[in-house]
Amino acid sequence: MAALKYSRQRESIKEFLMTRTDHPTADTVYENMKSIYPNISLGTVYRNLSLLSDLGEIKKLASFGGADRFDGRVEPHCHFMCTECGCVIDLETEDMQDIMKRAGEHFNGIITDCSARFFGMCEDCMKKEKN
Amino acid sequence: MAALKYSRQRESIKEFLMTRTDHPTADTVYENMKSIYPNISLGTVYRNLSLLSDLGEIKKLASFGGADRFDGRVEPHCHFMCTECGCVIDLETEDMQDIMKRAGEHFNGIITDCSARFFGMCEDCMKKEKN
DNA sequence: GTGATTGCAAATGTTTTGCAGGTTG
DNA sequence: CAACCTGCAAAACATTTGCAATCAC
Numbered sequence: 001m002a003a004l005k006y007s008r009q010r011e012s013i014k015e016f017l018m019t020r021t022d023h024p025t026a027d028t029v030y031e032n033m034k035s036i037y038p039n040i041s042l043g044t045v046y047r048n049l050s051l052l053s054d055l056g057e058i059k060k061l062a063s064f065g066g067a068d069r070f071d072g073r074v075e076p077h078c079h080f081m082c083t084e085c086g087c088v089i090d091l092e093t094e095d096m097q098d099i100m101k102r103a104g105e106h107f108n109g110i111i112t113d114c115s116a117r118f119f120g121m122c123e124d125c126m127k128k129e130k131n
Numbered sequence: 132m133a134a135l136k137y138s139r140q141r142e143s144i145k146e147f148l149m150t151r152t153d154h155p156t157a158d159t160v161y162e163n164m165k166s167i168y169p170n171i172s173l174g175t176v177y178r179n180l181s182l183l184s185d186l187g188e189i190k191k192l193a194s195f196g197g198a199d200r201f202d203g204r205v206e207p208h209c210h211f212m213c214t215e216c217g218c219v220i221d222l223e224t225e226d227m228q229d230i231m232k233r234a235g236e237h238f239n240g241i242i243t244d245c246s247a248r249f250f251g252m253c254e255d256c257m258k259k260e261k262n
Numbered sequence: 263g264t265g266a267t268t269g270c271a272a273a274t275g276t277t278t279t280g281c282a283g284g285t286t287g
Numbered sequence: 288c289a290a291c292c293t294g295c296a297a298a299a300c301a302t303t304t305g306c307a308a309t310c311a312c
Contacts (some may be wrong), residue, residue, distance in 0.1 A: 002290080002291070003287090003290070003291075004291085005285080005286050005287070005290075005291045005292070006285090006286065006287085006292095007285085007286085007291085007292060007293080009292085009293075010292090025276095026276080026277080027276085039293090039294065039295095040293085040294080041293070041294045041295060041296095042276095042277090042294095043277090043278075043279080043293085043294070043295075043296090044292080044293055044294070046276090046277060046278070047278085047279095047292080047293090048292095050277090050278090062193075062195065062196055064193065065193055066275085066276085067275080067276060067277090068276085068277085078234060080234075080238065080240065080242065082240065083243075091234055091237075091238060092237050099230070099247075100249065102224065103209060103211075103222055103224045103247070103249050104249075106222075106223050106224075107211065107220075107222060108254040109211065109213065109251055109252050109253040109254045109256070109257060110251045110252050110257065111211065111249045111250070111251040112214075112250060112251040112252075113249070113250040113251065114247065114248065114249050114250070115247070115248045115250070116230070116234070116245065116246070116247040116248070117245065117246045117247075118231065118234050118235070118242045118244070118245050119242070119243060119244040119245070119246070120240055120241045120242040120243040120244065121240050121241050121243075122240040123239040123240045125240070126239075126240060126241065133265085133266070134265080134266075134312090135266080136265080136266050136267070136310080136311050136312070137267095137310095137311065137312090138266085138267060138268080138310085138311085140267085140268075141267090156301095157301080157302080158301085170268090170269065170270095171268085171269080172268070172269045172270060172271095173269095173302090174268085174269070174270075174271090174302090174303075174304080175267080175268055175269070177301090177302060177303070178267080178268085178303090178304095179267095181302095181303090197300090197301085198300080198301060198302090199301080199302090
């Protein structure tokens with residue numbers, strides 16, 4: 001069992017994700033980290049994102065079509081992706097526990113987690129559409 | 132606008148997906164197609180899966196962690212993935228339209244599609260756990 | 263015959279991994 | 288100093304694409 005040791009890089013990656021609400025990809029994290037650690041490698045970014053995700057300190061949003069995205073917000077919540085511009089937005093939805101409970105009613109296994117994604121067109125793209 | 136032409140390969144791929152309920156990956160489809168068309172290429176499988184998905188004749192289940200999976204069942208329904216064995220099972224859940232409607236209540240864009248995934252342990256893995 | 267489809271192979275994009283050196287506790 | 292972590296580069300995957308030959312209409 002690997003004991004965890006402090007790393008500036010990991011700390012910065014987590015802090016960075018906390019400030020963002022747009023669910024950046026590993027590459028975006030990497031680009032932003034470079035301004036603090038010019039020599040940081042993409043491998044380190046991936047390793048830390050994966051580690052933080054395993055620890056439950058961040059959430060990995062498995063493929064919305066392209067590269068995986070990462071979310072500093074860990075409470076269960078839903079996501080919306082605009083099929084026009086590709087942006088990913090948090091949705092304030094009803095209690096996820098409730099959805100999970102109802103989904104498991106006709107199922108013989110155990111449901112412990114849930115990820116709901118909605119697709120459509122975001123507010124900004126709808127405005128552009130009108131022009 | 133490309134006019135669609137018949138292809139045996141595409142037909143077989145669709146038929147194959149209709150017979151399966153385990154949401155195979157492109158590679159699994161490819162392996163199975165090889166018994167009918169020994170020279171079929173993986174590229175052809177990907178091209179046809181993508182085409183069928185665009186036509187709405189099959190559903191692409193974007194990354195459950197590894198490779199994308201494909202589903203011959205197109206009515207809206209939820210999926211469960213076992214974090215132990217990786218199997219993906221259909222879930223009979225409440226009306227998806229209803230979930231979409233409620234998710235959009237505090238949202239200014241338009242929601243047109245939804246994909247809900249549940250995670251946990253499947254019945255088979257629970258039995259093995261007990262031993 | 264025209265244009266869509268195919269097999270093949272090479273290219274692309276994303277993520278993981280081996281290794282030698284540096285850092286943490 | 289032992290174990291973890293890093294940067295770098297190569298490898299591993301999944302998927303897409305260019306091309307010349309083939310097939311459907």
